[in-house]
Amino acid sequence: MGRRWVKVLAITVVVLAVLFTAADRIAVHYADKEAARLAREKYDYGNTTDGSLDVSVKGFPFLTQAAGGDFDHVELTAQKFYVDSTGNRQGGYLTVDRLHLDLRGVTVSSLTARSAEANLVTGTLTLSYAQLSDVVTRIGGSGPIRVSQAPGSDGQAARLKVSGTVGGTPLNSTGTLLAQGDELSLTVPGAGRATSSWRIGLPQNVGFTAARSTADGVEISVVGHQVSLGTSRFGG
Numbered sequence: 002m003g004r005r006w007v008k009v010l011a012i013t014v015v016v017l018a019v020l021f022t023a024a025d026r027i028a029v030h031y032a033d034k035e036a037a038r039l040a041r042e043k044y045d046y047g048n049t050t051d052g053s054l055d056v057s058v059k060g061f062p063f064l065t066q067a068a069g070g071d072f073d074h075v076e077l078t079a080q081k082f083y084v085d086s087t088g089n090r091q092g093g094y095l096t097v098d099r100l101h102l103d104l105r106g107v108t109v110s111s112l113t114a115r116s117a118e119a120n121l122v123t124g125t126l127t128l129s130y131a132q133l134s135d136v137v138t139r140i141g142g143s144g145p146i147r148v149s150q151a152p153g154s155d156g157q158a159a160r161l162k163v164s165g166t167v168g169g170t171p172l173n174s175t176g177t178l179l180a181q182g183d184e185l186s187l188t189v190p191g192a193g194r195a196t197s198s199w200r201i202g203l204p205q206n207v208g209f210t211a212a213r214s215t216a217d218g219v220e221i222s223v224v225g226h227q228v229s230l231g232t233s234r235f236g237g
Contacts, residue, residue, distance in 0.1 A: 045202055046079035046100070054079045072107040075119075086140070087184070087198045093140050095185070095199045098218060099127045102207075104228070122207050122225040128178070128185075129218040137163065137176075137189055140197055144169075146189075150214045151175055159212040159219045163189050180209035180221045205229040 046054045059074040079100045086093030106120030133148040146165035153160050161176040176189040186198045207225030 045084075046082050052079070052081035054082075072109070073105065075104040075107050077102040077104065084199045084201055087200055093136070093197060095128070095136050095197075096132045097126060097201070098129045098132060099125075100201075100223075101125055102204075102223065104230075107230075117230040119204075119228040119230060120226070122204065122223070122228045124223040126180075126201065126209070126221040126223060127218050128221075133161070133178075133187070133219070136197070137187070138165070146172065148176070150216060152214075154211075154213045157181055157209060157212050159214045159221075161189075161214060161219070163191075167191060178212055178219050180212040182208045185209075185221075 046052075055076075055078045057076045058072055059076065077100075080098065081096060082100075083094045083096045086095070102122055102124035104119040104122050107117055108119075109117040130148050130150070134146060137146045137148055138144075144166035146163060146167075149162045149164075151160040151162040155177075157180050159178045159180075161178060163176045164171075164173050166172060172191045174190045176187065179186040179188070183203045184198055184200050186196060188196045203223070204225065206228045207223060209221050210224045211222040213220055
């Protein structure tokens with residue numbers, strides 16, 4: 002009789018553990034989707050048909066974290082979204098290849114995360130050379146222009162090799178992509194419109210700290226401390 006009771010108890014514990022895990026995963030799935038929806042509304046990520054936006058709350062159990070309103074680690078990844086130029090130039094939009102943010106020490110006042118804060122945010126924003134070539138060609142009003150890697154960088158300014166034609170004249174120059182605050186400024190000497198700027202929707206107190214040219218594109222570092230996720234630099 003005693004062994005049977007132990008067996009029944011063991012089975013009950015296993016069943017409860019499975020049910021708790023299932024409930025926990027359902028809850029975290031809902032929270033991920035809700036957080037992604039709010040990020041899409043707040044910062045306009047995932048605003049293209051081929052873009053994507055994913056938010057993932059890490060750690061287990063989620064329900065315990067949610068009960069206390071404290072989350073150790075949350076990841077946000079947005080891909081293929083676009084931003085318009087600050088001058089609203091015709092065709093001046095820039096497509097962001099990927100934005101990845103790691104949020105540490107996240108606290109929320111409710112499960113909607115509308116008043117969430119993070120102790121530390123780090124991440125990267127990536128622009129492909131194909132996307133940079135496309136925007137320079139569009140805003141320059143010229144023939145095809147190719148942007149590629151150039152050696153070296155100066156802190157927050159990535160160097161770029163620019164080649165092509167402008168008004169029938171060959172163009173071979175070195176441009177720069179400057180990343181400061183929440184703004185990107187692209188300067189291409191010799192192009193029809195030498196400089197264009199874009200503001201990226203970032204959480205409050207998050208900004209760019211470095212930019213460098215890599216073999217695959219320009220990689221920009223992102224850092225923020227005591228970050229408010231409930232308001233943006235756009236005042237939304």
